[in-house]
Amino acid sequence: VDVAGRPCRTIWLDEDDAAIVRIIDQRLLPHRFVVVPLRTWQEGAEAIRSMQVRGAPLVGATAAWSLYLAAREPRDVVADAAAGLQATRPTAVNLRWAIERSLADMASAGSARERCARARATAEAICEEDVAVNRKLGEHGVALIERAAAKSGVANVLTHCNAGWLATVDVGTATAPTYLARQRGIPVHVWVDETRPRNQGAALTAWELGQAGVAHTVIVDNAGGHLMQRGRVDLCIVGTDRTARSGDVANKIGTYLKALAAHDNGVPFYVAVPSSSIDWRIRDGLREIPIEERGGDEVSGIEGMHGDSVTRVQLTPSDSPAHNPAFDVTPARLVTGLITERGLCSASEKGLLELFPEHARDAG
Amino acid sequence: VDVAGRPCRTIWLDEDDAAIVRIIDQRLLPHRFVVVPLRTWQEGAEAIRSMQVRGAPLVGATAAWSLYLAAREPRDVVADAAAGLQATRPTAVNLRWAIERSLADMASAGSARERCARARATAEAICEEDVAVNRKLGEHGVALIERAAAKSGVANVLTHCNAGWLATVDVGTATAPTYLARQRGIPVHVWVDETRPRNQGAALTAWELGQAGVAHTVIVDNAGGHLMQRGRVDLCIVGTDRTARSGDVANKIGTYLKALAAHDNGVPFYVAVPSSSIDWRIRDGLREIPIEERGGDEVSGIEGMHGDSVTRVQLTPSDSPAHNPAFDVTPARLVTGLITERGLCSASEKGLLELFPEHARDAG
Numbered sequence: 099v100d101v102a103g104r105p106c107r108t109i110w111l112d113e114d115d116a117a118i119v120r121i122i123d124q125r126l127l128p129h130r131f132v133v134v135p136l137r138t139w140q141e142g143a144e145a146i147r148s149m150q151v152r153g154a155p156l157v158g159a160t161a162a163w164s165l166y167l168a169a170r171e172p173r174d175v176v177a178d179a180a181a182g183l184q185a186t187r188p189t190a191v192n193l194r195w196a197i198e199r200s201l202a203d204m205a206s207a208g209s210a211r212e213r214c215a216r217a218r219a220t221a222e223a224i225c226e227e228d229v230a231v232n233r234k235l236g237e238h239g240v241a242l243i244e245r246a247a248a249k250s251g252v253a254n255v256l257t258h259c260n261a262g263w264l265a266t267v268d269v270g271t272a273t274a275p276t277y278l279a280r281q282r283g284i285p286v287h288v289w290v291d292e293t294r295p296r297n298q299g300a301a302l303t304a305w306e307l308g309q310a311g312v313a314h315t316v317i318v319d320n321a322g323g324h325l326m327q328r329g330r331v332d333l334c335i336v337g338t339d340r341t342a343r344s345g346d347v348a349n350k351i352g353t354y355l356k357a358l359a360a361h362d363n364g365v366p367f368y369v370a371v372p373s374s375s376i377d378w379r380i381r382d383g384l385r386e387i388p389i390e391e392r393g394g395d396e397v398s399g400i401e402g403m404h405g406d407s408v409t410r411v412q413l414t415p416s417d418s419p420a421h422n423p424a425f426d427v428t429p430a431r432l433v434t435g436l437i438t439e440r441g442l443c444s445a446s447e448k449g450l451l452e453l454f455p456e457h458a459r460d461a462g
Numbered sequence: 463v464d465v466a467g468r469p470c471r472t473i474w475l476d477e478d479d480a481a482i483v484r485i486i487d488q489r490l491l492p493h494r495f496v497v498v499p500l501r502t503w504q505e506g507a508e509a510i511r512s513m514q515v516r517g518a519p520l521v522g523a524t525a526a527w528s529l530y531l532a533a534r535e536p537r538d539v540v541a542d543a544a545a546g547l548q549a550t551r552p553t554a555v556n557l558r559w560a561i562e563r564s565l566a567d568m569a570s571a572g573s574a575r576e577r578c579a580r581a582r583a584t585a586e587a588i589c590e591e592d593v594a595v596n597r598k599l600g601e602h603g604v605a606l607i608e609r610a611a612a613k614s615g616v617a618n619v620l621t622h623c624n625a626g627w628l629a630t631v632d633v634g635t636a637t638a639p640t641y642l643a644r645q646r647g648i649p650v651h652v653w654v655d656e657t658r659p660r661n662q663g664a665a666l667t668a669w670e671l672g673q674a675g676v677a678h679t680v681i682v683d684n685a686g687g688h689l690m691q692r693g694r695v696d697l698c699i700v701g702t703d704r705t706a707r708s709g710d711v712a713n714k715i716g717t718y719l720k721a722l723a724a725h726d727n728g729v730p731f732y733v734a735v736p737s738s739s740i741d742w743r744i745r746d747g748l749r750e751i752p753i754e755e756r757g758g759d760e761v762s763g764i765e766g767m768h769g770d771s772v773t774r775v776q777l778t779p780s781d782s783p784a785h786n787p788a789f790d791v792t793p794a795r796l797v798t799g800l801i802t803e804r805g806l807c808s809a810s811e812k813g814l815l816e817l818f819p820e821h822a823r824d825a826g
Contacts, residue, residue, distance in 0.1 A: 128779040290782075292761065294658060294682040297777055300761075304782040316784040318658040318761055319683050320716025324790035327718070327748060352684025354691070358722040384691060397656065397664075397682055400764060402775025409775050411766025413661055415492040418654075418668040420680040426688035 099263040099270075099277075101131065101309055107268045109151065109159050109225065111218075117170065119163045123150045124264055128305035129403045136160075139168035139179040146186040146193075149296070153265020154339045154375050155228050158192030162221035165200045169210075169217040176204065176213070188388040189348055189425045191340040191377040196224055225267045231372045232269035234439035239275030239335065240282065242368060242437075246332035247284050252313075254332045256289040256322055259350035260302035261337020261370060271370035272337045273306070275437070280312050288314040289331060291322060293350060295396040295422060319352050323359035333366040335437070341369065341376050343461060345430030345445030346383025351423055357432040366434040369445070373438060376450065378460035383427045394420030463627040463634075463641075463674055465495065471632045473515065473523050473589065475582075481534065483527045487514045488628055492669035493767045500524075503532035503543040510550040510557075513660070517629020518703040518739050519592050522556030526585035529564045533574075533581040540568065540577070552752040553712055553789045555704040555741040560588055589631045595736045596633035598803035603639030603699065604646065606732060606801075610696035611648050616677075618696045620653040620686055623714035624666040625701020625734060635734035636701045637667070639801070644676050652678040653695060655686060657714060659760040659786060683716050687723035697730040699801070705733065705740050707825060709794030709809030710747025715787055721796040730798040733809070737802060740814065742824035747791040758784030 099106065112118040112135070119136040125148070126132050134150065136142045142164025145151050151160045161183045168179035180197050187193060203220045207213035246253035259265075261272035269277065279286045288307055293299035300316050307314040317325070325331050334356055340348040347353070347369050360367035380386040397420035399412045414420060433445035443449035451458050463470065476482040476499070483500040489512070490496050498514065500506045506528025509515050515524045525547045532543035544561050551557060567584045571577035610617035623629075625636035633641065643650040652671055657663035664680050671678040681689070689695050698720055704712040711717070711733050724731035744750040761784035763776045778784065797809035807813035815822050 129776075289785075292658065292777070294656065294684060300778045300782075305779045308779050308782055314782065316758075316761055316778050316782050318715070318786070320658060320714075320719065320790075321785070321787055323718040323722065324715060324753070324787050327790070350684075351682070351688060354687040355684065355719040355723055358687065358726055359719055362722055389688070394680075397680055399766060400775070400777070402763060402777045404768065404773055404775045409768055409773065411764070411768045411773050411775055412493075413656070413764070413766045414664045414680050415669045415672050418664075418672055418678065418680050421653075421685070422682070423685055423688050426684075426691070 099268060099306060099310055108156055108264055109163060109267060119167065121145055121151050121160065124152060124302060125150055126408060128301050129408055136164065136167065139164040139175065139183065142167060143182050143186050146183070153260060154190035154192040155266040155271065155372060157187065157190050158196035158374060159221070159225050159228060159267050161193050162196045162200050162224045165197065166214070166217040166221045169204065169214040187390060189339045189390045192374050195374050199224070228267040228372070229269055231439040232266055232271055232274045235271055235370050235372065235437050236269065236274030236278040238441050239368070239370065239437040240278040242333055242366070243275050243279040243286055244284050247286065250332050252285040252287050253279065254287050254289060254330055256291065256331045256334045256356065257303060258291040258299065258336045258353050258356055259293045260298040262303050262306045264302045264306055265337060271372055272335045274370065275335060276312055277310060280310065286312065288312060289322065289325060290314050290316045291352070292316060292318050293352065294319055297400065298350070322356050326359050326363040326365050331365050333368060334360050335368045335370060338369050338371055338375050339425055340387050341371050342380045342383040342387065343376065343378050343447050343450055344381045344383065345433060345436065345447070345450065347428045347433060348383060348387045348425050349428065351426050354426040354428045357428040361432045367432060368435050368437055369433055370437045373454060378457040381447070381461060384429065387427055390424040392422045392424050394422050397422050463632060463670060465673055472520055472628055473527060473631060483531060485509055485515050485524065488516060488666060489514055490772060492665050493772055500528065500531065503528040503539065503547065506531060507546050507550050510547070517624060518554035518556040519630040519635065519736060521551065521554050522560035522738060523585070523589050523592060523631050525557050526560045526564050526588045529561065530578070530581040530585045533568065533578040551754060553703045553754045556738050559738050563588070592631040593633055595803040596630055596635055596638045599635055599734050599736065599801050600633065600638030600642040602805050603732065603734060603801040604642040606697055606730070607639050607643040607650055608648050611650065614696050616649040616651050617643065618651050618653060618694055620655065620695045620698045620720065621667060622655040622663065622700045622717050622720055623657045624662040626667050626670045628666045628670055629701060635736055636699045638734065639699065640676055641674060644674065650676065652676060653686065653689060654678050654680045655716070656680060656682050657716065658683055661764065662714070686720050690723050690727040690729050695729050697732060698724050699732045699734060702733050702735055702739050703789060704751050705735050706744045706747040706751065707740065707742050707811050707814060707821070708745045708747065709797055709800065709811070709814065711792045711797060712747060712751045712789050713792065715790050718790040718792045721792040725796045731796060732799050732801055733797055734801045737818060742821040745811070745825060748793065751791055754788040756786045756788050758786050761786050
């Protein structure tokens, strides 16, 4: 995606200094665009924990690059780094996927130098594959938008949270079909859920759609059901942090409510699922996917721009406690279909295994 | 309800000066408790429009007091005042109800003085009846909380927006059963939906529950479905701005999403309905209840406390538009029951008419 007219990814190795990985500090968007360096795996882990980077695919890519930074160190810290990175956030399965892949690629290296080279190659491959996979998601998903536009004049797509360029290395998952539709001149408009408490929709999705020139409107998380009742949403496309082999989808808190509303109003509800976010080991998403609980301070206050500075304001009475689950699980029965890099399928074990038969025996 | 230990209503005639009606400027809560005077009907209309006062019953009471202020004027401005007040906000039916009642009571007055006395008596009666009705809602609803507490140890009640003391003259509608449960020593805990964009839950409901010593936890609007999936909500109780004779319920935007989640998880979903908020003239809530659309600035920014001052921060990119419907309609099929001042009934014309047979012939 272009930022201020220039192509930009969300994570990259510094062109001149192979000791530095660069990321965008997404906590400052949409108000400030600041690139920060990662020099150690601990800085990578902290970037994930503090949500300078977020989004399941980008969290995975950041873990892979952090393991590369670990492999550069003179002492052998890779195992510590893997454990430390794995502990940063519990819900997105891409973290485990990227760490396991990187460790496997490093395992048979003959020397520390070779191990480092392999870690770098793996991180680069994960990033390139992410972009390629997302382009495929776009190609498979754009037909849904094209069909809706043919019917309604303009395809009105509702999305929750940010499963865009900023949640991945580039292109995005849920946004990929939208960007492709825009390129192809298909009329598309996106309803952007604010996505409290961290406002990734209002802050990140709105910003990146604006950068890409995609028509969009921000709404509060409460509004989507009403819009669907009034026929103002043609389809929903969201991302996922972990999808069970049954098609149960863990995604940002509130996704489940939108899926219920879509189901109640006959609005197709699709999930963009790169295979890196499928957890082939589990079937029951509601019982088996760990849901991160974050601090109540994300609920009791919020950051925004006041004058020239990013300012936090307190929203609740100071003595009112808050509870902050970060994800929820949408049962497969509410999902119209999954958009994967190998095509569309039903949200079911059968549907997924038709596209990914190599995982038939992975269930735990 | 007590504020800082002293009983307080949300609207009252000044004890010493019958030319002044006093209200709480609710836009400043929970950060500041400020009482402001209304001296003209225009100030009353502006208080409703600017949401210094809000909540269907309190909007009705404020309209009645504003008509009293109009009736005090030397020129005959009552008809103008009625039209001006009616135009302030479209969704809550209590506004129409209070205005029509006050006009009817004034209609046969023999003199300007008598008309003014009648307007005052009507406003006083509307306020006293509101409190009495809300106490009845509490008595009829507390059994639901008692039953949940007997089953779960603590009754976990989820509510949306503010249908509390602050939305009425006193006691509240949806909160009335909770306050009564607290008085009776029944263990109760309230999940308070933040209720973006205006955060009446996080700002008002949390504050008044805190004042009353009711255990509560603030959550973002996205979280309720997840909590219901996990069995952490025993029942929902919300208010209403207008309920059709069919039982379709207009309430704050996002109510519909919670009703869907409650239905999907077998959680009872009740609406506290003082009869003043029933629109007996309409049947189809989705088609016939006008939904207010408010400014996008309520979505793109938010106010909160920063240091010592109430500060607005911008949340969205400055060039991203926002859309802001203020209410939605929950179809009667998703509502377990209505709590009225005459008892509980099903959300249906049959259920309502069994309690209110005098309205059998009101349908338009």
